[in-house]
Amino acid sequence: MAKIYVTRKLPEEVESRLSEHFDVRSWEYEDEPVPRETLLEEIKDVDGVFCMITEQMDEEVLEAGEKLQVVANMAVGHNNIDVEAATARGITVTNTPDVLxxxxxxxxxxxxxxxxxxxxxxxxxxxxxxxxxxxxxxxxxxxxxxxxxxxxxxxxxxxxxxxxxxxxxxxxxxxxxxxxxxxxxxxxxxxxxxxxxxxxxxxxxxxxxxxxxxxxxxxxxxxxxxxxxxxxxxxxxxxxxxxxxxxxxxxxxxxxxxxxxxxxxxxxxxxxxxxxxxxxxxLPHIGSATVKTRLAMAHLAVDNLIAVLDGKEAVTAVNH
CATH class of the missing domain: 3.40.50.720 (NAD(P)-binding Rossmann-like Domain)
Incomplete structure (x- = not known):
């Protein structure tokens, strides 16, 4: 079973869905970003990461992910991710457009x-x-x-x-x-x-x-x-x-x-x-902050993780 790391506590229905498909480890806090040193340690042996815009997925982090295949960002924007570095390493980057x-x-x-x-x-x-x-x-x-x-x-x-x-x-x-x-x-x-x-x-x-x-x-x-x-x-x-x-x-x-x-x-x-x-x-960055939309974003990120780690095309890939 593929291993993934989730950088924030998610709604129970999303966590349950992830657990059906993956061996999941996650940061257990909803309102506090994962510390960088924790992310660098956790990413070492996982196949995928479910992250937020608060995580800087730069070259150092991507390099630490020796088995990393996919970074699923729960956002439309992806300037928190070094997409070029990910592409060079064969890592798929995905986002969550349209639903918000x-x-x-x-x-x-x-x-x-x-x-x-x-x-x-x-x-x-x-x-x-x-x-x-x-x-x-x-x-x-x-x-x-x-x-x-x-x-x-x-x-x-x-x-x-x-x-x-x-x-x-x-x-x-x-x-x-x-x-x-x-x-x-x-x-x-x-x-x-x-x-x-x-x-x-x-x-x-x-x-x-x-x-x-x-x-x-x-x-x-x-x-x-x-x-x-x-x-x-x-x-x-x-x-x-x-x-x-x-x-x-x-x-x-x-x-x-x-x-x-x-x-x-x-x-x-x-x-x-x-x-x-x-x-x-x-306002405190609440553009997509409705229950329905945030859940849709989370489920789309899960869809991307499932697709890529099952050897299929990502639903909403940023890079190819």
Whole structure:
């Protein structure tokens, strides 16, 4: 029976399914990542690893896995894995796309609305007993209905977000590495070069994968192009935004606000400068966090492990 290592405690139904097929060892904590030294030791004699985005599956770790055949990542993104090093060693890397598309699109649009109408900020004011007399401009936010949304990265999640804009009669612009004319007519969206999109949009939403090319894609120059009343929404990966530049732009009212679900360092330290700003809506990376979706992601990771260790093609391979 093939041996696998699981880097986090999983729901009982997923653990039971794994135990039917494999000799399973696992880290027994749900909310605490496996220490690196433990991972390096546990990986030595296993055939597969079921991991999370919190594990850095770099060359050192992959090299330690002398029998390793598959790394099943419970996420769409895989920048925590050195895919090139895995491929060189004949290790299959898999991810969990598609099953979280609609859930993540829900969260991205909810983050847009919460940021526009200052929901976390004003809820805190109410709870602290600081709600004073009504005044004409008290707690005013930005309109979503009829606004212009610029999406950078029109993948599956981006397309799902566009569907959610129709009820709000939003004007949607997009920019992606490859223009998609067939999507423009089908979805009623317009392609723009990135700089033009930044200049025209009331909301700029980032929905692209992280890579060396997209590192700090949004920095001081790009933020300066945005409208002073614009809101930046990042529901993709933290490294895409230069957080120092973003803090400066927000603190100096160069843009109106930001809604963030992802960060360069996760978990985000409680003393991070961005958390001192009232015009930042900050969430703890909950894009796919519904019970149904997280279970679907886990089961897809199991499907990949079963397929590869049974000598078949992975269901959702990152490399080949």
């Amino acid at each position: 598309t609609e859930t993540t699109a829900d969260l991205a649009f909810a983050l847009l609305m919460a940021s526009a109408r200052r929901l976390p900020e004003t809820s805190d004011i109410l709870r602290k007993g600081e709600w004073g007399a009504w005044s004409p401009l008290q707690f005013t936010g930005q309109d979503v209905f009829g606004a212009t949304l610029g999406i950078i990265g029109l993948g599956r999640i981006g397309e799902a977000v566009v569907q959610r804009t129709h009820g709000f009669k939003m004007n949607v612009l997009y920019h992606s590495r490859t223009r998609k004319p067939e999507k423009e007519s089908a979805l009623g969206i317009h392609y723009e070069e990135q700089d033009t999109l930044l200049q025209k949009s009331d909301f700029v939403m980032l929905l692209l994968p992280y890579s060396s090319e997209s590192h700090h894609l949004i920095g001081q120059r790009e933020l300066a192009l945005m409208k002073k009343r614009a809101i930046l929404i990042n529901a993709s990966r933290g490294g895409i935004v230069d957080e120092d530049a973003l803090y400066h732009a927000l603190a100096n009212n160069e843009i109106w606000g930001a809604g963030l679900d992802v960060y360069e360092q996760e978990p985000l330290p409680a003393d991070h400068p961005l958390l001192t700003l009232s015009n930042v809506t900050a």
